[in-house]
Amino acid sequence: MNPELHQMVDLFTRILHLYSAIDxxxxxxxxxxxxxxxxxHAIHTxxxxxxxxxxxxAELSGVTTxxxxxxxxxxxxxxxxxxxxxxxxxxxxxxxxxxxxxxxQHYEKFEKERFGFAERLYENASEADITLIRNLFQVIYxxxxxxxxxxxx
Numbered sequence: 001m002n003p004e005l006h007q008m009v010d011l012f013t014r015i016l017h018l019y020s021a022i023d024x025x026x027x028x029x030x031x032x033x034x035x036x037x038x039x040x041h042a043i044h045t046x047x048x049x050x051x052x053x054x055x056x057x058a059e060l061s062g063v064t065t066x067x068x069x070x071x072x073x074x075x076x077x078x079x080x081x082x083x084x085x086x087x088x089x090x091x092x093x094x095x096x097x098x099x100x101x102x103x104x105q106h107y108e109k110f111e112k113e114r115f116g117f118a119e120r121l122y123e124n125a126s127e128a129d130i131t132l133i134r135n136l137f138q139v140i141y142x143x144x145x146x147x148x149x150x151x152x153x
Contacts, residue, residue: 012140030106031099033078038063040107042071043080043096047104051086051093062145064152075100 001009026034035043038061045060046052052060058068072094075081080100083092096104112119122130 027110029103029110031103035103038067038071039075039080040103042068042075043100043104044107046081046094046096047101050095053091053093057094062148 023037026036027040028034029040041061042057045057049056049060054068054072055065057072058065061068063071072081072083076083078099079097080103081094082097083094085091086093125133
């Protein structure tokens with residue numbers, strides 16, 4: 001592997017490990033309850049996608065339906081989200097409770113503080129830089145999903 005590319009991959013790997021270590025610790029987002037990253041991301045995804053079902057929530061989160069089902073169960077028990085049936089009575093959809101909306105507001109503020117530096121970089125980047133980074137992230141994501149699917153089968 002090209003030495004410079006190897007250094008960039010190594011830096012990216014260290015970023016992933018650091019991010020993972022930071023996100024392993026649950027955080028309070030304004031209610032006194034500690035939430036894990038999987039829980040807060042589910043809340044945020046539900047907020048951004050009204051009338052979402054469990055399958056779609058799992059797809060958007062990049063996890064299995066079984067894993068998301070466990071997360072949803074915890075969030076229902078904590079009263080952050082509610083399940084309800086659609087007209088066809090077969091499909092269960094999810095929505096945020098008032099407590100869930102409060103959590104999401106605190107989370108959005110937290111994310112702005114956490115990634116404000118990225119917004120400043122984005123505003124000063126050229127269109128070519130943005131396209132390159134978007135393409136890089138998409139390829140990394142697709143490659144990691146492929147590895148995950150191969151690992152699961």
